[in-house]
Amino acid sequence: IQIHQGQNQIAVVGTTLPTMLSVLVRNTANTAVTNAVIDWEIISGSGGSLSAASSVTNANGIAEISYTLGTVAEAHVIRAKVQGTLYSVDFNITAKADVVSSLVISTPPATATAGTDFSLSVTAKDTYNNTVLDYPGTISLTSIDGQAVLPAASTLTNGAKSFNINLRTAGNQTVTFGDGSLSVATGNILVNPGTAQIVITQGNNQSGYR
Numbered sequence: 001i002q003i004h005q006g007q008n009q010i011a012v013v014g015t016t017l018p019t020m021l022s023v024l025v026r027n028t029a030n031t032a033v034t035n036a037v038i039d040w041e042i043i044s045g046s047g048g049s050l051s052a053a054s055s056v057t058n059a060n061g062i063a064e065i066s067y068t069l070g071t072v073a074e075a076h077v078i079r080a081k082v083q084g085t086l087y088s089v090d091f092n093i094t095a096k097a098d099v100v101s102s103l104v105i106s107t108p109p110a111t112a113t114a115g116t117d118f119s120l121s122v123t124a125k126d127t128y129n130n131t132v133l134d135y136p137g138t139i140s141l142t143s144i145d146g147q148a149v150l151p152a153a154s155t156l157t158n159g160a161k162s163f164n165i166n167l168r169t170a171g172n173q174t175v176t177f178g179d180g181s182l183s184v185a186t187g188n189i190l191v192n193p194g195t196a197q198i199v200i201t202q203g204n205n206q207s208g209y210r
Contacts, residue, residue, distance in 0.1 A: 001025050001038075001080065001087045004062055010094040013071050013128055021091050022064035023080045025057050032061025037083035040065050043090065045076025054083065069095040073130040097130035097159075100137070103177055108186040114168050114193055120186070122177045123160040131159040137179035141165070145173040145191070167191045 006021035021040075025033040036057040040050050047070020055063040067078060073095050081088035106121045124135035139161065140153040147168035154161060167173050172188035 001082050001089055003080075003089050003091065004064075006064075007091055008093075010096055011069060012098050013069055013073055013095045013126070013130060014098070016066055016068045017093065020064040020066050021078060021080070022062055023057075023089060025061045025063070025082060032059070033057055034059055034061060036061070036063070038063040038065075039081045039083050041079045041081070043077040043079050045074060045078075045093070045095070046070050046072050048076055048078075048095075050078070067093070069093070071128040071130075073097045073126075073128075073133075096134075097132045098126035098128065100124045100132045100135050100182065101127040103139070103179070103182050103184040105177060105184050105186065108175070108189055111190045111192060112167055112173075114170055114191050115166065117164045117166050119162050119164050120175065120177075121160060121162040122156070122184070124156060133159045135159045137181075139163075139177055139179055141175060141177055143167065143173060143175045145169045148173070148175070150175070 002024050004022040004024040006019045009017050011017050025036045027033050034057055037054055039054050042048055049068045051066040055065050057063040076093040078091040079088050102125050104123045104125050108120055109118055112118055122139055124132040126132055135156055138153050138155050141150040145167045149166040151163050165175055170191050170193045173191050174186050176183055176185040
């Protein structure tokens, strides 16, 4: 038994593979074997489904089956085995995330100190909550705190990135992450005033003559 077609496919979660999984069975004389029963088994990969548990080789010694991916972005292994023998082959399939449907941020702090950095991460997710590794968007940050020091707009790395944020105005403040189409905002972050300091602005270390 050998793989005929369908190996190493990459397809979007929740879809049926564009190419059917098919195997070719030959005997020791290298002649196609007809009516051989092929048992199909999901070795790894959650939520996937085969169109049938077995199929039969045709006049050309080929048996095929379709496979529908589950909704988790992960690797799948499908095994085809000639029934009643030890002969088998494995298909390696990759389920990738669907297009981005939302931006998700890490849990923001309930409070922050004015002028002190804290970080929040943003992740691009598809409708099944998979991280979209090839997300192409650029994330910009805005805040109702007009004095906030925010990082420059940036792309994500493998669908995620951490941003340092510095809020400067006391009171409840929010930060919004957006790409021009999708956006997500923190809830209120209570910014507490920083510790008061006295700083010499001029007149230090003077000397004079009488």
